[in-house]
Amino acid sequence: MNSPRLNATLELIRDLSDDNLARQVEEHWASLTKPRHSLGKLESLLLHFALIQGVPIPRLERKAMFVFCADHGVTQEGVSAFPSEVTAQMVANFLTGGAAINVLCRQFGIEPVIVDMGVRGEALPGVVNLKIAEGTCNFAKGPAMSREQAIEAIETGIELAGEAARQYDVAGIGEMGIGNTTSAAAIFSACSGLDPEETAGPGTGLDPAGLAHKRMVIRAALQLHRSATDPISVLAALGGFEIGAMAGFLLGAAAMRLPVVVDGFIASSAALIAKSLAPAALDAAIFSHCSGEPGHAAMLNFLGVSPYLDLGLRLGEGTGAALCINLLESSVRLYREMATFDSAAVSRESR
Amino acid sequence: MNSPRLNATLELIRDLSDDNLARQVEEHWASLTKPRHSLGKLESLLLHFALIQGVPIPRLERKAMFVFCADHGVTQEGVSAFPSEVTAQMVANFLTGGAAINVLCRQFGIEPVIVDMGVRGEALPGVVNLKIAEGTCNFAKGPAMSREQAIEAIETGIELAGEAARQYDVAGIGEMGIGNTTSAAAIFSACSGLDPEETAGPGTGLDPAGLAHKRMVIRAALQLHRSATDPISVLAALGGFEIGAMAGFLLGAAAMRLPVVVDGFIASSAALIAKSLAPAALDAAIFSHCSGEPGHAAMLNFLGVSPYLDLGLRLGEGTGAALCINLLESSVRLYREMATFDSAAVSRESR
Numbered sequence: 001m002n003s004p005r006l007n008a009t010l011e012l013i014r015d016l017s018d019d020n021l022a023r024q025v026e027e028h029w030a031s032l033t034k035p036r037h038s039l040g041k042l043e044s045l046l047l048h049f050a051l052i053q054g055v056p057i058p059r060l061e062r063k064a065m066f067v068f069c070a071d072h073g074v075t076q077e078g079v080s081a082f083p084s085e086v087t088a089q090m091v092a093n094f095l096t097g098g099a100a101i102n103v104l105c106r107q108f109g110i111e112p113v114i115v116d117m118g119v120r121g122e123a124l125p126g127v128v129n130l131k132i133a134e135g136t137c138n139f140a141k142g143p144a145m146s147r148e149q150a151i152e153a154i155e156t157g158i159e160l161a162g163e164a165a166r167q168y169d170v171a172g173i174g175e176m177g178i179g180n181t182t183s184a185a186a187i188f189s190a191c192s193g194l195d196p197e198e199t200a201g202p203g204t205g206l207d208p209a210g211l212a213h214k215r216m217v218i219r220a221a222l223q224l225h226r227s228a229t230d231p232i233s234v235l236a237a238l239g240g241f242e243i244g245a246m247a248g249f250l251l252g253a254a255a256m257r258l259p260v261v262v263d264g265f266i267a268s269s270a271a272l273i274a275k276s277l278a279p280a281a282l283d284a285a286i287f288s289h290c291s292g293e294p295g296h297a298a299m300l301n302f303l304g305v306s307p308y309l310d311l312g313l314r315l316g317e318g319t320g321a322a323l324c325i326n327l328l329e330s331s332v333r334l335y336r337e338m339a340t341f342d343s344a345a346v347s348r349e350s351r
Numbered sequence: 352m353n354s355p356r357l358n359a360t361l362e363l364i365r366d367l368s369d370d371n372l373a374r375q376v377e378e379h380w381a382s383l384t385k386p387r388h389s390l391g392k393l394e395s396l397l398l399h400f401a402l403i404q405g406v407p408i409p410r411l412e413r414k415a416m417f418v419f420c421a422d423h424g425v426t427q428e429g430v431s432a433f434p435s436e437v438t439a440q441m442v443a444n445f446l447t448g449g450a451a452i453n454v455l456c457r458q459f460g461i462e463p464v465i466v467d468m469g470v471r472g473e474a475l476p477g478v479v480n481l482k483i484a485e486g487t488c489n490f491a492k493g494p495a496m497s498r499e500q501a502i503e504a505i506e507t508g509i510e511l512a513g514e515a516a517r518q519y520d521v522a523g524i525g526e527m528g529i530g531n532t533t534s535a536a537a538i539f540s541a542c543s544g545l546d547p548e549e550t551a552g553p554g555t556g557l558d559p560a561g562l563a564h565k566r567m568v569i570r571a572a573l574q575l576h577r578s579a580t581d582p583i584s585v586l587a588a589l590g591g592f593e594i595g596a597m598a599g600f601l602l603g604a605a606a607m608r609l610p611v612v613v614d615g616f617i618a619s620s621a622a623l624i625a626k627s628l629a630p631a632a633l634d635a636a637i638f639s640h641c642s643g644e645p646g647h648a649a650m651l652n653f654l655g656v657s658p659y660l661d662l663g664l665r666l667g668e669g670t671g672a673a674l675c676i677n678l679l680e681s682s683v684r685l686y687r688e689m690a691t692f693d694s695a696a697v698s699r700e701s702r
Contacts, residue, residue, distance in 0.1 A: 035555035
């Protein structure tokens with residue numbers, strides 16, 4: 001059913017648990033001048049990162065943030081507080097360094113990579129132009145994209161992850177696409193069986209009437225596309241090109257053991273697709289934060305993952321992932337730079 | 352009852368709310384290229400910071416972390432997993448840059464200031480030597496310190512905050528002192544009426560039997576010192592010199608409008624003392640994180656404050672405060688550096 005290339009990637013994905021390596025990491029943490037386990041989640045974050053890289057002393061120097069951008073036909077249904085031309089306007093903002101993600105990338109030394117997966121209009125100079133089409137079709141009327149386009153989006157993500165694995169020690173994934181909380185909520189409902197009441201929220205700022213309408217649009221679309229059950233079909237029916245690319249990026253990263261830091265609600269919906277294609281795909285994924293978008297907590301719970309931050313962010317672009325990459329950098333520096341009990345001549349626990 | 356100098360500081364402390372300034376900050380956030388309020392707690396953190404500095408565009412360049420160190424006589428009761436000589440050993444570790452707080456200060460460009468408020472032995476070269484005595488007395492047998500020493504500790508903190516307000520845009524407060532979770536839990540019980548069952552936890556790593564013993568020691572001390580009710584008396588009976596200094600630092604910072612980022616369980620116990628002396632003292636305090644020490648959530652709740660991070664840290668030294676100063680820096684950079692809807696030609700919400 002899948003393409004040969006996708007299947008080849010899925011076959012490379014392995015469970016990354018390694019008891020021996022985990023013990024080495026635990027022993028190193030225990031040698032450092034602090035009470036045992038007193039760095040809490042920073043210690044488990046470092047352990048996860050080391051397991052992905054497969055080494056006892058992981059490296060974190062080269063950091064990238066991939067921001068996947070695309071337009072959504074479902075905006076025709078009036079499901080967003082912002083007009084759809086904002087997608088292209090924000091891509092321009094990314095390229096001139098004025099968006100939130102640019103500020104955080106500058107602060108943390110992360111290289112932003114802006115990927116145009118299907119923004120309406122000409123691709124702007126400076127983006128990685130991998131446009132599949134100028135926006136998806138309106139999934140309230142028919143499939144958002146063809147099955148071929150869905151596979152192409154995933155394969156594009158796999159390709160990018162392969163390149164990223166050669167260039168970076170960690171990659172964040174975030175997105176921009178007016179209308180994409182609608183797509184993400186629809187994918188979550190399709191995967192979980194939950195009603196849009198539980199999965200869809202105000203996105204960029206719908207009022208209660210707008211939110212009720214958005215949920216109605218999603219409910220009708222789920223009915224229209226009820227025969228879509230396998231992950232590729234769900235993506236084709238309800239997805240976005242940026243969501244497909246992020247799903248592929250997660251798969252490629254898992255295959256290449258590249259640690260990926262996942263942003264918020266929309267990036268996590270890509271993880272739903274990736275996990276359905278390969279359960280171990282999320283072994284290489286670090287979930288950064290719980291978003292202010294109401295369905296995100298339920299989505300993370302459905303994925304069986306725990307985020308590190310809970311700051312009420314609901315901006316996307318990779319902003320939560322950038323904050324978490326910096327937290328990861330703290331954990332790596334602590335692990336690599338702290339003195340040991342022996343080197344600093346500090347006495348250990350007496351009981 | 353208090354000293355003239357302490358009273359003069361308390362008289363300078365004002366409620367820092369300012370509706371007009373809050374409106375200016377809100378308007379600036381609303382002008383930036385992102386959905387309204389989509390930066391969640393980063394927006395409220397920036398607002399708080401601006402209100403403390405009293406300006407619409409706050410500045411955050413010069414950052415310090417004050418680590419207050421002292422020994423505790425109550426360690427004679429066997430209340431800590433670590434021997435008490437570790438306090439001085441860790442001070443030495445701070446001075447050679449090997450502790451967790453050093454690593455985070457290097458990462459975030461924060462200047463560490465190591466203050467010896469009462470570590471046993473000679474003060475080490477490189478510390479700010481403000482030793483009141485070589486450790487407190489054992490509060491299981493009598494008061495931890497005299498009333499004069501309690502006031503001296505608070506006034507020392509006020510003095511340091513005054514100097515810090517001239518040199519820095521923000522200061523974190525953290526601590527080192529074997530035995531000081533016992534002191535902090537006792538202060539919390541004395542202020543709140545809660546039994547040590549609710550306030551005392553394993554600290555650096557007591558086993559269940561050790562924790563039961565620690566709670567018994569605190570319960571007996573609360574009975575012994577039951578006549579201590581005003582905040583200075585509670586500090587004298589149960590405190591530590593570093594806790595008194597942090598209480599003073601909070602008061603001085605509130606008087607001088609210096610934003611203070613408060614670390615974990617022990618630093619928050621100093622906030623209990625400061626708030627009892629001047630309810631508005633905490634207007635200048637940013638509570639960084641909820642610690643893994645079990646009583647901290649209840650203490651923050653009792654103080655009526657909300658932390659920004661919840662990472663299970665229980666290391667002290669200012670580690671949680673350092674992470675939060677970096678988060679604050681993100682919020683300031685976003686607020687100051689993001690493009691506006693007008694400057695980036697991005698369309699606004701249509702509804």
